[in-house]
Amino acid sequence: MRQNLLRADNKLLNYPIREVVTIGKQLEKLGNFKMIWENIGDPVTAGEAVPEWIKTIVRENAITDQAFAYTDTRGYLPTRQYVLDNFSNEKVCTVDDILFFNGLGEAINKVINNLPREARILVPSPTYPSHATAEAMHAGCSFISYQLDPENNWEPDLEEIENKVKYNDHVVAILVINPNNPTGSVFKRETLESIVKIAKEHDCFLIFDEIYHSMVFDGVDNTLLHEIIDDVPGISMKGISKDVPWPGSRCGWIEVYNAEKDREFQNFIKMILLAKMLEVCSTTLPQMILPYIYEAPEFEPYLKSRIAKYQRRAEQAVTQLNQLSNVRVSMPGGVFYLVVELLDLPRSSLIAKTKSIRLFIDNLLGNNTDSANSLADKKQERANADFQFCYELMGSEGICVVPLSGFGSNLHGFRMTLLQEDDVVFSQTLDAISRGIEHYYA
Amino acid sequence: MRQNLLRADNKLLNYPIREVVTIGKQLEKLGNFKMIWENIGDPVTAGEAVPEWIKTIVRENAITDQAFAYTDTRGYLPTRQYVLDNFSNEKVCTVDDILFFNGLGEAINKVINNLPREARILVPSPTYPSHATAEAMHAGCSFISYQLDPENNWEPDLEEIENKVKYNDHVVAILVINPNNPTGSVFKRETLESIVKIAKEHDCFLIFDEIYHSMVFDGVDNTLLHEIIDDVPGISMKGISKDVPWPGSRCGWIEVYNAEKDREFQNFIKMILLAKMLEVCSTTLPQMILPYIYEAPEFEPYLKSRIAKYQRRAEQAVTQLNQLSNVRVSMPGGVFYLVVELLDLPRSSLIAKTKSIRLFIDNLLGNNTDSANSLADKKQERANADFQFCYELMGSEGICVVPLSGFGSNLHGFRMTLLQEDDVVFSQTLDAISRGIEHYYA
Amino acid sequence: MRQNLLRADNKLLNYPIREVVTIGKQLEKLGNFKMIWENIGDPVTAGEAVPEWIKTIVRENAITDQAFAYTDTRGYLPTRQYVLDNFSNEKVCTVDDILFFNGLGEAINKVINNLPREARILVPSPTYPSHATAEAMHAGCSFISYQLDPENNWEPDLEEIENKVKYNDHVVAILVINPNNPTGSVFKRETLESIVKIAKEHDCFLIFDEIYHSMVFDGVDNTLLHEIIDDVPGISMKGISKDVPWPGSRCGWIEVYNAEKDREFQNFIKMILLAKMLEVCSTTLPQMILPYIYEAPEFEPYLKSRIAKYQRRAEQAVTQLNQLSNVRVSMPGGVFYLVVELLDLPRSSLIAKTKSIRLFIDNLLGNNTDSANSLADKKQERANADFQFCYELMGSEGICVVPLSGFGSNLHGFRMTLLQEDDVVFSQTLDAISRGIEHYYA
Amino acid sequence: MRQNLLRADNKLLNYPIREVVTIGKQLEKLGNFKMIWENIGDPVTAGEAVPEWIKTIVRENAITDQAFAYTDTRGYLPTRQYVLDNFSNEKVCTVDDILFFNGLGEAINKVINNLPREARILVPSPTYPSHATAEAMHAGCSFISYQLDPENNWEPDLEEIENKVKYNDHVVAILVINPNNPTGSVFKRETLESIVKIAKEHDCFLIFDEIYHSMVFDGVDNTLLHEIIDDVPGISMKGISKDVPWPGSRCGWIEVYNAEKDREFQNFIKMILLAKMLEVCSTTLPQMILPYIYEAPEFEPYLKSRIAKYQRRAEQAVTQLNQLSNVRVSMPGGVFYLVVELLDLPRSSLIAKTKSIRLFIDNLLGNNTDSANSLADKKQERANADFQFCYELMGSEGICVVPLSGFGSNLHGFRMTLLQEDDVVFSQTLDAISRGIEHYYA
DSSP: OOOOOOTTTGOOOHHHHHHHHHHHHHHEEEETTOOEEEEEOTTTTOOOOOOOOHHHHHHHOOOOGGGSOOSSSSSOOOHHHHHHHTSOOTTOOEEEEEEEEEEHHHHHHHHOEEEEEOEEEEEEEEEOOOHHHHHHHHHTTOEEEEEEEEGGGEEEOOOHHHHHHHHHHTEEEEEEEOTTTOOOOOOOHHHHHHHHHHHHHTTTTEEETTTTTTOOOOOOOOOHHHOTTTTTEEEEEEETTTTTGGGGGGGGEEEESSGGGOOHHHHHHHHHHHHHHTOOOOOHHHHHHHHHHHHTTTTTHHHHHHHHHHHHHHHHHHHHHHSSTTTTTOOOSSSSSEEEEEETOOOOOOOOOHHHHHHHHHHHHHOTOTTTTOGGOOOOOOOOHHHHHHHHHOOOOHHHEEEEEGGSSOOOOEESSOOOOOOHHHHHHHHHHHHHHHHHOO | OOOOOOOGGGGGGGOOOHHHHHHHHHHHHHOOOEEEOOOOOOOOTTTTTHHHHHHHHHHHHSSGGGGGOOOOOOOOHHHHHHHHTSSSSTTTTTTGGGEEHHHHHHHHHHHHHOOOOTTEEEESSSSSHHHHHHHHHHHHOEEEEEEEGGTTEEEEOOHHHHHHHHHTTTTTEEEEEETTTTTTOOOOHHHHHHHHHHHHHHHHHEEEEEEEETTOOOTOOOOHHHHHHHTTTEEEEHHHHHHHGGGGGGGGEEEEGGGOHHHHHHHHHHHHHHHHHHOOOOOOHHHHHHHHHHSSSSHHHHHHHHHHHHHHHHHHHHHHHTTTTTTEOOOBBSSSSSEEEEEEEOOOOOSSSSSSHHHHHHHHTTTTTTTTTTTTOOOSSOOOOOHHHHHHHHHOOEEEEEEGGTTOOSSEEEESOOOOOOOHHHHHHHHHHHHHHHHHHO | OSOOOTTTTTGGGHHHHHHHHHHHHHHHHHHTTEEEEEEOHHHHHTTTTHHHHHHHHHHHHSSSSGGGEEEEEOOOOHHHHHHHHHHHTTTTTTTGEEEEEHHHHHHHHHHHHHHOOOOOOHHHEEHHHHHHHHHHHHHHOOEEEEEGGGGHHHHEEEHHHHHHHHHHHHHHEEEEEEEEETOOOOOHHHHHHHHHHHHTTTTOOOEOOOOOOBBBTOOOOOOHHHOOOOOOOEEEEEEEESSSSOOOGGGEEEEEEGGGGOOHHHHHHHHHHHHTTTHHHHHHHHHHHHHHHHHSSHHHHHHHHHHHHHHHHHHHHHHHHHSSSSEEEOOOHHHHHHHEEEEOOOOOOOOSSSHHHHHHHHHHHHOTTOTTOOHHHHSSSOHHHHHHHHHHHHHHHHHHEEEEEEEEEEESSEESSSSSHHHHHHHHHHHHHHHHHHHHOO | OOOOOSTTTTOOOOHHHHHHHHHHHHHHHHTTTEEEEOOOOTTTTTOOOHHHHHHHHHHHSSGGGGGGGGOOOOOOHHHHHHHHTTOOOOOTGGGGGEHHHHHHHHHHHHHTSSSSEEEEEEEEEEEOHHHHHHHHHTTTTTTTEEEEGGTTTEOOOHHHHHHHTTOOEEEEEEEESSSSTTTTOOOOHHHHHHHHHHHTTTOOOOEEEEETOOOOOOOOOOOOOOHHHHOOOOEEEEEEETTSGGGGHHHHHEEEEEEEGOOOOOOOHHHHHHHHHHHHOOHHHHHEEEEEEHHHHTHHHHHHHHHHHHHHHHHHHHHHHSTTTTEEEOOOSSEEEEEEEEOOOOOOOOSSSSSSHHHHHHHTTTOTOOOTTHHHHHHHHOHHHHHHHHHHHHHHHOOOOOGGGGGSSSSSSEEEEEEOOOOHHHHHHHHHHHHHHHHHOO
C-alpha cells in the first residue's frame, strides 16, 4: 500500500476477553473435548429456551409493512413513548430525548466518540471492556478509572471518584454500570446519590449503563438514575438484550436527562444525533415489537423465574467457593455473573488433559525456554497471572471463564456466568472450578 | 459543563438532505396540505407493499432460538457462506472476509474511521452524503472528490481520478458507487476496469458501494467489483435494504477482496474487525432470514417487476423533463433515482400556496430585509441556489425533492425518486415539477 | 485561500500581559503623557546601565572566528563544561545533558511540544504565561495548575499537587518556578523536597524553571533542584537574561538530570535534541562569552548591589502597600517582582487624565451602553476585574502594571517590578499606586 | 515513567545528514586520521577567516545598552526598516511584515507548525532537510514534494507542481529554495514566474527560502520573490548566516508579502507572531549590527571575492567530475554546494584505511552475516545505496560528503561544498573523490 494504513493508536483497540474464546476453541480441538462455556452473557446460547409466547409476538408483529421500512433516526416514535412511560421519567426526559441504537455497543461508541478528544469519562474498574476500550480509543491513551471495592461488596470507591473528578480537569462524565457487570453488584441508593452529588458539585454529567435494570434479585432494591438525578445532565443506557432476552436484536437506547440544563451538553447530544443520522436509523423490527413483549402477561412471571434461578445459582456458588482459601466472592444483588477473586494468585499449573494441550499452553506462556523458536520469544509481555489460571482451567477441567484482569482490573480472578440451565451440570462445573483452584494453589 | 464538549470539527458533521425534510414538514403545517415526498429512497415508505411471501418467510424463521441470540462478530456463518456463493467470488474472497454490519451506514463509518487520519478516500461528486461526511469527519477537513460527468451519462471522470491519485499521496482508496446513487447511472465495464487499473498502478485499494447491484434495468449490464478486481485489495459493500427491500433491517455487509495481498491492508481489516467486536455483533434475525428470501421462487419475478416499474417511470420522466429548456437529464441504467440538472439556475421564486408559506420561505432565504429580527441576520451563509428552488417547489407545488448540491456537488439540480406506486400520481408529480421549473426560470 | 489556515486551537494561543502594553501605548498618545512602565522584567530597559566591564568582555571575545560559526547542537562545549562545574551537579548530570537554547522561551516550547499530546505538565498558578500557554497549546485544551498560596507566602499548595498528580493519570511532570515569577517567593527547602518526593512516588519527572536562581535576597536560602533531586528524572532551566543581565542574548539552557534512570524519559530527551538539531544550534556568541562574565571579579559585587537594591525596593513597597486596606503583599525572597493582591476587588473607576482617555477606557470596558456601535457589543467576554483596575491606573496615574489574572490566576491584583533605578521616581510610583488603590476602592 | 512519553510520530523526526557526521567521527578515531569535512555549509568552520572589519563592527556596536536588552517581538525596528529598504519591496511589504527569528530553522518551524495539520506545503526534492522534516512532523505523515530535474539543470518540474497543487486539496503553499540548496541552481525568472502563476490560479501562498539570495555567480541573474509576486500572498526567508557569513548569529527573518490580500493568510501570520511573542523576541545583538555590516564599504568586494572563489571551485569540480562515467553534475549558478549524481549506483566497496574501519562499515551495512550479534540484526531497513558509498568514501579516502538521498531525494549521489580555502587541498579532494567513484564502480 502506498501509505501506512495502521492507526497510531491501534494498540489501544483490544478485547482481551475474546482472546480466551479463541484459545478455548483451539484447546477443544487439541484435546477433542467439549468446553463448558461459562464466559459469555448470552442466555440463549447458554441454553435458556426462548419462550413460545415471545416468538409468537415476533411472528405476529413482523407482518406490518412498517416493520420493513426505515424508522425515525431517533427511533420508532410509539416505542420511544412506551419507553418514556415505562422505563424513564417525564420530569427529566421527553420523547425526543430517547434515542435508539443498534445495541448498547453502538450507543457507547457514539456517545464517547462524539466528545472532544480531551474530554474524559471516568469508568469503573473492573468494567465492561466496551466502555473502557472506547474511552481509550477516543482519548488516544489508556482509559481512566475508579475502583469497585471487593471488600465492600464491589461498591464504587466514592472518595476516589470525588478526587479523580476534582483533581482532573479532563473528566467531564462519570460512568456507572448498575446493576453491575461483571460483579453482579446492585449499588446502594446512597452510593448513587453521592455520585450524583459529585457530578453536580463539579459540573460533570453522568452516564449510567442500566442494561440490567430489571435483573435484580428478590429482596434487593435497585435505584434508577432518573429517580435521583435531580437537575444534573445525564444519560441512561438500556436495552432488551438481557431481560427479554434478545441479545441478537441489537436493540438498545439512551435516555437523555436534563438536556436543556446545560448548553454544552445539549450541543454534544446534537452531535450524537447527527452522527446517528448519517447511518439513517436503527433496526426497526425489534423496536416495534418491544412494547408487545413487555406488555405481555407472560413477561413478568417469566422474568421472575429466570431471576430466581440466577439467585439460586449465585447462592450455591458463593457458598461453595467461599469455603476455599485464597478465594473471595460477594453475593451479587442481581445480573447473572459472579466475580471470583483469587488472592495472592501464584504462577502455577494444572494437569492438562493431553500432552498436546500442555505443550500448547506452555508455548502460550513462554515456559518452554529450551525451544529456540518459542512463540514466546516474539511476545513482548507476559500474560497476566489470571489469564494463566484461566488457560490452565480450560486445559485441565474444560471450563472457560474470563480473567478478571481482562475487565480492566488490576485484581486477579475470573468472571463466570450463572446462566447454566441444568442443575447437575452447574454443580459439576462448580466442583470442577473448586478443584482447579485448589490444585492451582497447592 | 466544566469543559468544552463540542468537537472542533463539528461543522463537518452535517446532513443537508435531511434539512429539507424538516422544512417540508413545517410547510405542510403552515399550508395545511400533504407533501408528495419524492426525496427518500425507502420503497416501503413510498407505498410499495411488502409482499406476503416475504412476511411469511420472516414469520417462519423468527421461530428459532438462535435468531434471538448473539451471532459471530463477523456475522452468521451460513449466511456468510451464502453470500460468498451467491454474491461474491471465491477467487478473491473467503467466508471470513465477509463481515456483516448494522446497515451500510455503519459499514461506511467503521471502514473510514479505522484509517489513520491522513489516509484519504477519493469519493465521487455527486455522492451519497454518508460517505462524504464520514470521510470529512475522519480527515478533519473537507472530503476530496472526483466528478461524475453529467455530459457523459454521469460516468466518472477517469482523468481526474488518475490525477488525484497520482498527485495526492494522501489518497489510499477510490470509492465507487455502482449502480450509482444519486444519478442512477450504471457504469461501463471499461470505466470500472480503468479504475481498477489506476488503483493497481498507484498501490491503492478500492471501495465499491454496490448496494444497488441487482437494481439494473432491462438491457443494461452491470459489472461487479469481484469480476474485475484482479489482485488489487478491495472492499465491496452490499445489503438487503434496496432489493429485498428491507431498509429497516439495517443489514449490510462488506466483502473484503485480496486481503492477503497487502500486509498494510490486512492490518487495516483487522482493525475494523476489532472495532466491530467491541459492539459484539450485528442484528441476527435479518442475517438468518436473508438466504430464505433470495432463494424464494417469488424473489426473482418480484424484483423484475419492481425494476420494470422504475424503468417505465424513468423513461417517462426523462422524456418529459428533457423537453424543458435549462434542464438536463440522462436516462439512468438502474436504481430508482433520477437526477435533474438545472442549468444556469437563477435566484427566483414561485407562487406560494399561502401567505404564511411565502413569509416562511422569505425568512429562510433572508429576503425580508426590512425585518430587524430576520432569521437571516443570524445566518452566515446563503442557501445554495438549488436549495432555494426546492424550497419554492415545496411551497408552491407541494413536492419534496433533494437539492443536488446536498450530495456534495457543485452542480445545481435535484434528485427525485422513481418509487411512486400510482401511475396517475406520478404523472401529476411530473407535471407539477415541470410547471415549477418553467415558472421558476420565467 | 483554498483551505482554512487557522488552527482549531488558535484561541489557546494568547498572551494577555502584552495586551496591557498595547493599551498603555494608546493611552500615552491620547493623554500626551509618559507612562511609567512597571510591567516588564527587563533591567536594561528599566534603566539599569550595562556595566562597562561586561561590554568590554563582549568586545574582547567577539574577535574569534569561532564566535561567528555554528556551534554544537547541544551548545558550545567549553561553556557546557563551565555550566556543569558551576551551576549543575556531576552526580546527576553530564556535559551532554546540558542543552543550550535561544532563550528559555524556546526551551519551554521544545520541552513541552515534544511530549505526546496527552502527557500533561502541572504548572503553578499564578505562573509565567509562556509555560501555561505552551502547555495549553500542546494539549489542545486549558492548562492544568496548582495554586501558590498568598496566605502562606506564595508557597505551593503541596496537597493540591499531590492530589492532582495522584488522581490525574495525564500528569507526567510538575513544573516549579523557583525563585518565583511573578510572586518573588523563594520556596522553602522542605517544600521543594516534598515536591521531589511526590514526583518520585508517582513516577513523574520534574521541571524547575530556575532562571532567577541567583537573584536571592540577603538572608534567604535558595535550594536548587540538583541538590535534592535524588534519582528522579528532571530538567532545570536557567539562563543569563536576568542575573548578567542580558535578556537580548536569548541564551538559556536546560540541565537534564538522571536521564539514564528512565527509558521513557531518555527517549523524550532524545526527541528534544533531534528537534533542536533541525534548527542546527543556538546563538554562538553569548554562549562563548558566558564564562568570562561569570568569572569576572566584578560580577559578584555587581550582582550583590543589584539584589540589595531590589530588596530595598521590596521592603519599601511591602511596608507602604500593606498599610492599605484590601491589599495583601508578602515580602519576596528574591527576583525583582512584587505581586500586590487586591481583595474583594470591585468594578470601579478612577479620574482619567483626559476625557478622551475616559471615553477610550469606557469603550474598552463596554460601559457606554448608550452607544449603538460600542466596541463592547462585539466583545464576547468582559475583562477581568483586575484588568479593569490596571486600565484605570494607567489612565489616571500613568503607571503600567500587569493584572494578576493575566498570569493564569483566579486571584485579583497586579505584578509590578522592583527595577526602578531612581529612588525618587520609585517613591512617587508607590505613592501613585497607593492613591490609585485607595480611590478605586473608595 | 507513569505514562508514555514518546510521540506517536517520533519516526518522522530525523536528520539523516547528521548521522554521517557521527559515523565520520567514529571512523576518524578508528583509523587515526583527519577527515576532510566537505559536508557542512559553514564558511567559518571551513576555514574562511572572518575579516577584521566585521569583527570591528561587532566590537564597536556591542557597546550600547540596547544591544543587551529585549527587542520588539517582530525584531529591532531600525533593522526591519533597513531590511525593507534594502532587501524587500515596499509595494508588497511593510516594516511590520518583517519578523526576525533565531535563524531560519526557527522561522521554518514557526511558519510550518502554525498551520492546521491538514494544510500541506509542497517542498522540493532534493531539499534542505529542515523544511521536509518540519513539514512531515506538522502533518503527521511523510512530506510531499516536487522534483528538481537533474537533466534540466535542477530546475523545478513545473508540470508536477501544477498537478500536485491542482489535484491535492491539502496543498496550501509551494516552497521554493532559490538559489538552491543543495543543488546550487539559480532558477530562471520564467520558472519562478510560472510558480507564482500556479499559486495565484489555485489560491495558494508561496514560501521562498532566499537565504542564498546574494550568493550568485558572475553572469547569473537571480530573481527575488518580491519582484514577481504580484498580489499573491507569500513569505520570503532570508538571513545573515551565508553572505556575511555569520551562521552562529542565528539571525534570520521572514518578509511577509501581500498579507492584507487574504484574510486566512493574515490570520495565519497573526498566529506566527503570537507564537513568537511567547518566546519574547529574537537575539538582539546581531539584529542591531546587521545594517552596519551590509553598509560597510568592505562588504561588497569581500562578498564578490568569496563568490568568485566558489565559482572557480565549481568550474574545476564540474569539469573534472563530468569526465567520469556514471556521474552527472550541472554547473551551479551560485551558493557554495555541488550535487554529484551517481547513476546506476551499485552496492560496492572501497579499500578501507584499516581493518577496524572495514569491520565497522561492514557491521553498519549488515554485511558480516556470520556474526550472531551484528548490529544489522537489529536494523529494520538497509541503508540507501548512496549512504553506503559515502561510508566507503570516508573509510577509504577520508572525505566526508552528504548522500543525496539524505536530502529527501530518490536519486543517488552526494552533496559536497565549494568552501575549501586551500587550492591544493581542494584539488587533492577532487582527485580523491574521483578515485573513490572510479574504484567503487569498477
